[in-house]
Amino acid sequence: MFAYIIRRLLYAIPILIGVNLITFALFFMVNTPDDMARAQLGAKQTSPELIQAWKVSHGYDKPLFFNAKASGFDKVTNTLFTQESLKLFMFDFGQSDAGRQISSDILQRMVPSLSIALPTFMIGLITNIALALLIVLFRGSVLDSVTMTIAVAIMSISGLFYIIAGQVLFSKLLHWVPISGYATGWEGSKFVILPVLIGVFAGLGSGVRWYRSLFLEEINKDYVRTARAKGLSEISVLFKHVLQNGLLPILTGVVVVIPTLFMGSLIMESFFGIPGLGSYTIDAINSQDFGIVKAMVFLGSVLYIFGLILTDISYTFFDPRVRLNG
Amino acid sequence: MIGRAVVFLLLISGLTGCSGSMWNSPYPVGQTQQDILYSSFSSPPKHLDPAISYNANEWAIISQVYEPPLQYAYFKRPYSLEPLTLMTMPQVSYLDKDGNKVDEKSARLAYTEYRFTLKPEIYFQPHPAFVKDASGHLIYGHLSEEDVKDIQSPSDFKLQDTRRLSAADYVYAIQRMALKQNHSPILGTMQQYIVGLKAYSDKISKQVSQNPGFAFRKEAISGVKVISDNVFSIKIKGLYPQFLYWMSMNFFAPVPWEAVRFYRQAVLKQKNITLDTFPVGTGPYMLVENNPNKRMRLLKNPNFDHELYPSQGLPADAPKSLLKDAGKPLPFINEVIYSLEKESVPLWNKFLQGYYDVSGVSSDSFDQAISVSSSGNMALTQAMKDKNIHFLNQVEPTIFYFAFNMADPVVGGYTEKQRKLRQAISIAINMEDYISIFLNGRGIVAQSPIPPGVAGYQSGKEGIDPYVYDWVGGDTNGRAKRKSIEVAKKLLAEAGYPGGRKPDGSPLVLYYDTAATGPDSKSMLNWYRKQFAKLGIQLAVRATDYNRFQDKVRTAKVQMFSWGWNADYPDPEYFLFLLAGVNAPINTNGQGVNGANYDDPQYNKWFDQIKTMPNSPERMAIIHKMIRKLQKDAPWVWGVNPKTLVLYHDWYHNAWAHPLANNTLKYKRIDAQKRYQEQQAWNKPVIWPFVFVLLILIGSIYPLRKAYLKRQHLRIDTDTEDAA
Numbered sequence A: 001m002f003a004y005i006i007r008r009l010l011y012a013i014p015i016l017i018g019v020n021l022i023t024f025a026l027f028f029m030v031n032t033p034d035d036m037a038r039a040q041l042g043a044k045q046t047s048p049e050l051i052q053a054w055k056v057s058h059g060y061d062k063p064l065f066f067n068a069k070a071s072g073f074d075k076v077t078n079t080l081f082t083q084e085s086l087k088l089f090m091f092d093f094g095q096s097d098a099g100r101q102i103s104s105d106i107l108q109r110m111v112p113s114l115s116i117a118l119p120t121f122m123i124g125l126i127t128n129i130a131l132a133l134l135i136v137l138f139r140g141s142v143l144d145s146v147t148m149t150i151a152v153a154i155m156s157i158s159g160l161f162y163i164i165a166g167q168v169l170f171s172k173l174l175h176w177v178p179i180s181g182y183a184t185g186w187e188g189s190k191f192v193i194l195p196v197l198i199g200v201f202a203g204l205g206s207g208v209r210w211y212r213s214l215f216l217e218e219i220n221k222d223y224v225r226t227a228r229a230k231g232l233s234e235i236s237v238l239f240k241h242v243l244q245n246g247l248l249p250i251l252t253g254v255v256v257v258i259p260t261l262f263m264g265s266l267i268m269e270s271f272f273g274i275p276g277l278g279s280y281t282i283d284a285i286n287s288q289d290f291g292i293v294k295a296m297v298f299l300g301s302v303l304y305i306f307g308l309i310l311t312d313i314s315y316t317f318f319d320p321r322v323r324l325n326g
Numbered sequence B: 001m002i003g004r005a006v007v008f009l010l011l012i013s014g015l016t017g018c019s020g021s022m023w024n025s026p027y028p029v030g031q032t033q034q035d036i037l038y039s040s041f042s043s044p045p046k047h048l049d050p051a052i053s054y055n056a057n058e059w060a061i062i063s064q065v066y067e068p069p070l071q072y073a074y075f076k077r078p079y080s081l082e083p084l085t086l087m088t089m090p091q092v093s094y095l096d097k098d099g100n101k102v103d104e105k106s107a108r109l110a111y112t113e114y115r116f117t118l119k120p121e122i123y124f125q126p127h128p129a130f131v132k133d134a135s136g137h138l139i140y141g142h143l144s145e146e147d148v149k150d151i152q153s154p155s156d157f158k159l160q161d162t163r164r165l166s167a168a169d170y171v172y173a174i175q176r177m178a179l180k181q182n183h184s185p186i187l188g189t190m191q192q193y194i195v196g197l198k199a200y201s202d203k204i205s206k207q208v209s210q211n212p213g214f215a216f217r218k219e220a221i222s223g224v225k226v227i228s229d230n231v232f233s234i235k236i237k238g239l240y241p242q243f244l245y246w247m248s249m250n251f252f253a254p255v256p257w258e259a260v261r262f263y264r265q266a267v268l269k270q271k272n273i274t275l276d277t278f279p280v281g282t283g284p285y286m287l288v289e290n291n292p293n294k295r296m297r298l299l300k301n302p303n304f305d306h307e308l309y310p311s312q313g314l315p316a317d318a319p320k321s322l323l324k325d326a327g328k329p330l331p332f333i334n335e336v337i338y339s340l341e342k343e344s345v346p347l348w349n350k351f352l353q354g355y356y357d358v359s360g361v362s363s364d365s366f367d368q369a370i371s372v373s374s375s376g377n378m379a380l381t382q383a384m385k386d387k388n389i390h391f392l393n394q395v396e397p398t399i400f401y402f403a404f405n406m407a408d409p410v411v412g413g414y415t416e417k418q419r420k421l422r423q424a425i426s427i428a429i430n431m432e433d434y435i436s437i438f439l440n441g442r443g444i445v446a447q448s449p450i451p452p453g454v455a456g457y458q459s460g461k462e463g464i465d466p467y468v469y470d471w472v473g474g475d476t477n478g479r480a481k482r483k484s485i486e487v488a489k490k491l492l493a494e495a496g497y498p499g500g501r502k503p504d505g506s507p508l509v510l511y512y513d514t515a516a517t518g519p520d521s522k523s524m525l526n527w528y529r530k531q532f533a534k535l536g537i538q539l540a541v542r543a544t545d546y547n548r549f550q551d552k553v554r555t556a557k558v559q560m561f562s563w564g565w566n567a568d569y570p571d572p573e574y575f576l577f578l579l580a581g582v583n584a585p586i587n588t589n590g591q592g593v594n595g596a597n598y599d600d601p602q603y604n605k606w607f608d609q610i611k612t613m614p615n616s617p618e619r620m621a622i623i624h625k626m627i628r629k630l631q632k633d634a635p636w637v638w639g640v641n642p643k644t645l646v647l648y649h650d651w652y653h654n655a656w657a658h659p660l661a662n663n664t665l666k667y668k669r670i671d672a673q674k675r676y677q678e679q680q681a682w683n684k685p686v687i688w689p690f691v692f693v694l695l696i697l698i699g700s701i702y703p704l705r706k707a708y709l710k711r712q713h714l715r716i717d718t719d720t721e722d723a724a
Helices: A002-032 A034-039 A048-059 A078-090 A100-136 A143-156 A159-173 A187-219 A222-229 A234-257 A259-263 A266-272 A282-285 A290-318 B001-017 B056-062 B169-178 B187-191 B199-211 B257-263 B343-353 B384-385 B416-428 B431-440 B483-496 B518-531 B546-555 B573-579 B601-611 B617-634 B674-682 B690-724
Strands: B037-042 B070-072 B079-082 B091-096 B112-119 B223-229 B231-237 B284-290 B295-300 B335-340 B359-361 B370-372 B377-380 B390-395 B398-404 B443-445 B468-471 B479-482 B509-514 B539-541 B560-566 B636-648
Touching: A002 A078, A002 A290, A002 B295, A034 A048, A034 B546, A048 B187, A078 A290, A100 A187, A100 A234, A100 A259, A100 A266, A100 A282, A100 A290, A143 A187, A159 A266, A159 B169, A159 B601, A187 A234, A187 A266, A234 A259, A234 A290, A234 B690, A266 B343, A282 A290, A290 B416, B037 B546, B070 B231, B091 B539, B112 B443, B169 B187, B169 B231, B187 B199, B257 B295, B257 B539, B343 B359, B377 B384, B384 B518, B416 B483, B416 B617, B431 B443, B431 B518, B431 B636, B483 B617, B509 B518, B509 B546, B518 B539, B546 B560, B573 B601, B573 B617, B601 B617
Parallel strands: B037 B335, B509 B539, B509 B560
Antiparallel strands: B070 B079, B091 B112, B112 B231, B223 B231, B284 B295, B295 B335, B359 B636, B370 B377, B390 B636, B398 B560, B398 B636, B443 B636, B468 B479
């Protein structure tokens, strides 16, 4: 397995270089360094000298991919792409264009993002699976039809609606929880309840339907028939046998997203005032802060690749037939 | 069993209701009883370094921390300056090129010198940068990673100290501005005026680029001098009375060199503790928490004791209760907490719940808060009045305009026909409708580039644009009435486009460039199309991103576009220069702010005259001639002067709108006990739905179990059938 992981990590290098290449090309296709300088300095009193000084101090005076004025190997290395990419590969995210330390910002914002994303993910997963099994238990009944109709309805409504409706109902009308905000420690639990509840509820429709279809596929297999023939109760059949065998497709979709939970949720965090990473990239794109954009795209890619490797590894734990060979 | 649980829950709910606790309070228990002001910000501030910062959301913070020499008088109208850290207003001397004093109107005048005398006992806020050991060395000058392990803010350092403000601190602020590596946005402008600044800037910037530790503080700017510990002077080229307005901005606020040195340490930079994140000033507040993604927290500066609440200048029609605190030492509020609220829904609801003391009004909540009468007057709705909410309503010294590119062969030019085309369009674009539809009535129609509150603005009959409006009714009680579309059509025909057709009969198509690309902008763009369609003109919208839009304006590749400008200081020059030929992009290689490329020799001559004149009847007469000239040439459809609405609760005192002053937090006072009582009354938790839902869940267990058992039996039959 070790050799396999090493091989996968080596595969990741060209992928990350490719992601960087696309990020650099796309960003500078839309924003010139002069535009970026104006966005940072403000448009009112900006002079060409000021713009040039800003570009020099941020390294944006260098050519993007190829330095024609340099000689030898410097033609490629003395460029914005090479120098910034090398730093990224060493996980040196440097400073944002506004002058803040990006790694410090990421560390500061990761915890709030996780405090919402992790419980939403865990509770959502358990609730979805439990409800899906319950519906499978009553498959073909009125309960099955009604819940599936409700699931489709939940899926059809925008997540934004649940957020606003939840805020109005639970905070404005019932006065149960704060409408938005964030705190650390036990004090913070009151801020987490509503976004987690809404996150779980908004994901119920698609989640329950997906897991229901997975379990229905399993329920007609021979091993289930055997289990029943042995006289096991339907609950035992479902929760012990069907659930265990249905785990592999569940893992495929679930494990890969675990590392990306750090990245947070844009809308949820904006509406609930969670100081997480959700809006970090979007805000950076809007303010043309390439320092943050390149760091976040890179980090997102690394986490996704890590998630994929984690998924492969998790197969070996849940399915004895799977072996990872170098 | 279930019955007992229900009784227990009801008991809990009853007790909770009686205790009056606020479950939905976003603050720790009991905190809202303290003397803390709660407000919000919608976009995180990027720069808090006074040499760099130039955004309203940043100035809202640092203006409470830093003190430039001058400030705007809180109540006085028209807006006027007063000393802030100075004993008196600066002494002004006019000098010839040899340094001899001359009269203000002398032809020999070459320089103006301002002498600033500081109040004697002003101290910086407590800060670790000032802490020295017995031998005078800075204690926190060589910090290690271990030293800052638990440090999140300068206020976390155990030792704090202060230092008396000196004239050298103001000079140092100018020296920092001169350092190109600091990217001060006004360096270019100030280099034109402050004697020796450009040479100094070039010299020290070069030296710092070679040696980052170079002590530029020890180098002198020839036009900026420390006369004594309390006195400094600035010499500027020629006459520039507006310079004093700049001296009320944070760019000229004193910065202690100890703080710059303290923040230079790498271990602090790694933790985002820099002068750009934690300002160090002499103002009434100090920033103790800076998490731009969550919260900014200001605490009262214990060393601030040099200002009293104003007792003069209140306009006759303003409420006298504003003078209740006259003569009392400032500031009143102990702590200010700004929370990040990106979305309007939670912001508005928290304000209604009493968790924010003050709020703006977004378009989403406008109808809930404000009712607009048929005459356009605004008032609070009954729901707001029931909560004892008050509001301030102020026209901003800002203009949003619709510009024609005067270099364009169709809509530009200075011939009578070309003027008539622009005048016709000016009549057709009904800005009253625009304000009503897109701004909820929050604005007034501009009649010239100069907004209300700025010298040169005229209201009433004198102020209207006679090419777009007629004055109906009496001189005093009449009103401006937009000329009819028939007049516009006639002008269009005279311009050579009868019915919106060119001489060859083809339709006249005009192009509107905009950066408004979002779905929300669609209705506005359609509205513009309809305004042009009234004249038979086809409007083609060219929407693009903001960068490309700016490029197009800079390179004059636009025909028509919209833009805005707000006053940094209340002088007409700051608006009239937007149409001066010297600022046209086509004359400045794309650098000027006159995006319309208006370049009229007579206007330019008048502009040169008024540019450096002090306000006087003579200056106003020229300005009015300039405005008439602009109204005739119509390089802009004058657009809108927007109104700002601010809502505040009954426990928030001394609210007074001043669009140019940013340091007004010190005047505000709150009644925290009253706030706490209202919050309790408005936020009692409603328990019964919780109990109800719980009962339903408990009640559903039995039928589910029954159904399950029934299915267990059914299963046997089904399997049998399957097997068969």
